Amino acid sequence: MxxxxxxxxxxxxxxxxxxxxxxxxxxxxxxxxxxxxxxxxxxxxxxxxxxxxxxxxxxxxxxxxxxxxxxxxxxxxxxxxxxxxxxxxxxxxxxxxxxxxxxxxxxxxxxxxxxxxxxxxxxxxxxxxxxxxxxxxxxxxxxxxxxxxxxxxxxxxxxxxxxxxxxxxxxxAHALYYNKDLAKNAGLDPEKPPTTWDEMADWAVKMTDSKKGQYGMTLPAGWVYIPQLIWANGGDVIDYSNKTSLINKPEAVEAVKYWTDLVLSKKVAPAPNSDNLKMFASGKLGMMFDGPWMSPQFKEAKINYGVALMPAGPQKQVTFGxxxxxxxxxxxxxxxxxxxxxxxxxxxxxxxxxxxxxxxxxxxxxxxxxxxxxxxxxxxxxxxxxxxxxxxxxxPWFVGIVNSNKIVSEVTQKSFELILMKNADVQSTLDQASADLDKILATER
Structure with missing residues (x-):
C-alpha cells in the first residue's frame, strides 16, 4: 500500500x-x-x-x-x-x-x-x-x-x-511546497521562495538534475493544477454565468503553453502519471502545490521543506481554495x-x-x-x-456545475494528457476540449 x-x-x-x-x-x-x-x-x-x-x-x-x-x-x-x-x-x-x-x-x-x-x-x-x-x-x-x-x-x-x-x-487552499535542501544545492535561497511565475520556472530549471532522477516541479494532467495556472493568467475554464467554455481562449492557451513548454523542453517535471507525492517525500521533487493535508506526511518523512503562497501569474495571484x-x-x-x-x-x-x-x-x-x-x-x-x-x-471551481466528474474525465484530464504525454498542439487540443466542454455544459443551461 x-x-x-x-x-x-x-x-x-x-x-x-x-x-x-x-x-x-x-x-x-x-x-x-x-x-x-x-x-x-x-x-x-x-x-x-x-x-x-x-x-x-x-x-x-x-x-x-x-x-x-x-x-x-x-x-x-x-x-x-x-x-x-x-x-x-x-x-x-x-x-x-x-x-x-x-x-x-x-x-x-x-x-x-x-x-x-x-x-x-x-x-x-x-x-x-x-x-x-x-x-x-x-x-x-x-x-x-x-x-x-x-x-x-x-x-x-x-x-x-x-x-x-x-x-x-x-x-x-493550495500553497507551494518546496524542498529547501534542493533549493540550496541549486544555488537558490531557501528562505526566499519564488513569488512570480518566472521565478518559479527558474527554480524548476535549476533544481532539475536528470542524472539523479530529480525534478524541479510537478505538473500533473487535469483537475485543478492547470486550471489555477489559467486563472493566474486572467482566464478560466468555464464561464459560470453563461455555462460556456473558456478553455480555448487566449488567456488559457497562453498559460498552458507557458508551463507545458517548460515541462516538455526543459524536462523539469516527471511524467504526469508519476507518484509526485512519493517523489517529494523522498527528496526527488523540488516543488509542488497542494493542500495542508500533506504537511504531516512530509514532516514524518523528515523532509526539510518550506511552504509559500502560490507565485503570482501575469494577471493575478490566485490559488485553488x-x-x-x-x-x-x-x-x-x-x-x-x-x-x-x-x-x-x-x-x-x-x-x-x-x-x-x-x-x-x-x-x-x-x-x-x-x-x-x-x-x-x-x-x-x-x-x-x-x-x-x-x-x-x-x-473555487465547479460551483453550480452538475457534471463535474464528466468534465474532468472527458475534457480536462484527456486534453492535458494529450499535451503533456503526447506533445499535442496546445491550441488545436484546447479547441477540441472546448467543443466537448460546451456539449456537456449545454445540458446544464
Whole structure:
C-alpha cells in the first residue's frame, strides 16, 4: 500500500472536490459504511432516526465521510456540543464518502436519510436539483453567522440558483511546497521562495538534475493544477454565468503553453502519471502545490521543506481554495424543530472556539478569517500561517456545475494528457476540449 497518499476524511473530501484519483479515500477496505459511535450517545444512530427524545431533546442525524484521522476530532466536538446544552442531540453516522452518496440517493427517495449532511461544492447542484437538500435563506436572513468572516469567494460555495443552500464547514487552499535542501544545492535561497511565475520556472530549471532522477516541479494532467495556472493568467475554464467554455481562449492557451513548454523542453517535471507525492517525500521533487493535508506526511518523512503562497501569474495571484459545507436535507426541513436544531448546530460550528479547536487538532485552516495569524493555531502547526493567508487569494471551481466528474474525465484530464504525454498542439487540443466542454455544459443551461 502506498504510504504517500492524501489520507482520508477531509483530505479524501479534497479528492472528490478535485476529482483526482491520486487523492485516497478513507473508510474500511470493504467499502461498507463504518458508522461512528455517535457523540454523546451509547449507541449508533440508524438512518432517519430524527425524533424528539423523551427527555425533551430534539435529536438530529448527521451524515458525513470524516473517516480518517479527523474522525475522533469531529466526534469529540459533536460530543462537546451535545453536552453544552440540553435541547439538542446530534447523532452522527460516519461512512466512506462513496457509500454516503449511494445511501443518500436511495434513502432520500423513500423519505429517509439524515437531517443534515456534509459534502463538497461539486455535489450541491446535483442534490439541490434532485430535491435532496433544501434552501436555508432564513438562516442568513436572521444573521446567525457573520458571513463577512468567510474566506474570499467562499460565499459562492453556499449559494445555488439565488438561494443559500448550505452552512460553512471547513476551508482549505493550495500553497507551494518546496524542498529547501534542493533549493540550496541549486544555488537558490531557501528562505526566499519564488513569488512570480518566472521565478518559479527558474527554480524548476535549476533544481532539475536528470542524472539523479530529480525534478524541479510537478505538473500533473487535469483537475485543478492547470486550471489555477489559467486563472493566474486572467482566464478560466468555464464561464459560470453563461455555462460556456473558456478553455480555448487566449488567456488559457497562453498559460498552458507557458508551463507545458517548460515541462516538455526543459524536462523539469516527471511524467504526469508519476507518484509526485512519493517523489517529494523522498527528496526527488523540488516543488509542488497542494493542500495542508500533506504537511504531516512530509514532516514524518523528515523532509526539510518550506511552504509559500502560490507565485503570482501575469494577471493575478490566485490559488485553488474551497471547502466542505453542511446542508439541511429536505427531510430535515419538513420539521421546524429539526430545522432549528440544525441551524443551532451550524451556528455553534462557526463559533470562534469551535473553529479554533478544529483547526488546531486536524491541521486545516479555520473557516473564519478573523483567526488568521492566531498564535495558538500557528504554534501547533506553523504551516497553517501560509494556508490561512492563502484564503485571501483562494478561488473555487465547479460551483453550480452538475457534471463535474464528466468534465474532468472527458475534457480536462484527456486534453492535458494529450499535451503533456503526447506533445499535442496546445491550441488545436484546447479547441477540441472546448467543443466537448460546451456539449456537456449545454445540458446544464
Amino acid at each position: 502506498n504510504k504517500w497518499k492524501r489520507g482520508s476524511g477531509l483530505a479524501a473530501m479534497c479528492a472528490m472536490l478535485l476529482l483526482a484519483s491520486a487523492c485516497g479515500g478513507g473508510g474500511n477496505s470493504s467499502g461498507s459504511p463504518s458508522p461512528s459511535q455517535p457523540a454523546g450517545s451509547a449507541e449508533s444512530s440508524s438512518p432517519g432516526s430524527s425524533k424528539e427524545a423523551s427527555e425533551g431533546k430534539v435529536t438530529i442525524t448527521y451524515w458525513n465521510g470524516f473517516s480518517g484521522s479527523d474522525r475522533p476530532v469531529l466526534e469529540a466536538l459533536v460530543k462537546k456540543f451535545n453536552s453544552s446544552q440540553d435541547q439538542i442531540e446530534v447523532k452522527m453516522e460516519i461512512m466512506n464518502w462513496d457509500v454516503l452518496y449511494q445511501k443518500l440517493t436511495t434513502a432520500s427517495a423513500t423519505g429517509q436519510g439524515p437531517d443534515f449532511i456534509a459534502f463538497g461544492p461539486e455535489n450541491i447542484a446535483k442534490y439541490a436539483d434532485l430535491g435532496v437538500i433544501a434552501p436555508v435563506d432564513d438562516f442568513y436572513e436572521n444573521s446567525m453567522i457573520d458571513t463577512s468572516l468567510l474566506p474570499k469567494n467562499y460565499d459562492s460555495l453556499l449559494h445555488y440558483k439565488d438561494h443559500f443552500i448550505g452552512f460553512p464547514m471547513n476551508y482549505f 474551497s471547502g466542505l459545507s453542511m446542508h439541511l436535507t429536505a427531510k430535515g426541513a419538513q420539521d421546524e424543530k429539526i430545522k432549528k436544531a440544525v441551524y443551532r448546530f451550524a451556528q455553534w460550528w462557526f463559533e470562534k472556539d469551535t473553529q479554533k479547536e478544529w483547526a488546531i487538532k486536524i491541521g486545516f485552516p479555520p473557516v473564519r478569517t478573523d483567526l488568521a495569524g492566531d498564535p495558538e493555531i500557528i504554534a501547533e502547526n506553523p504551516d497553517l500561517e501560509v494556508f490561512m493567508e492563502s484564503a485571501n487569494i483562494g478561488q
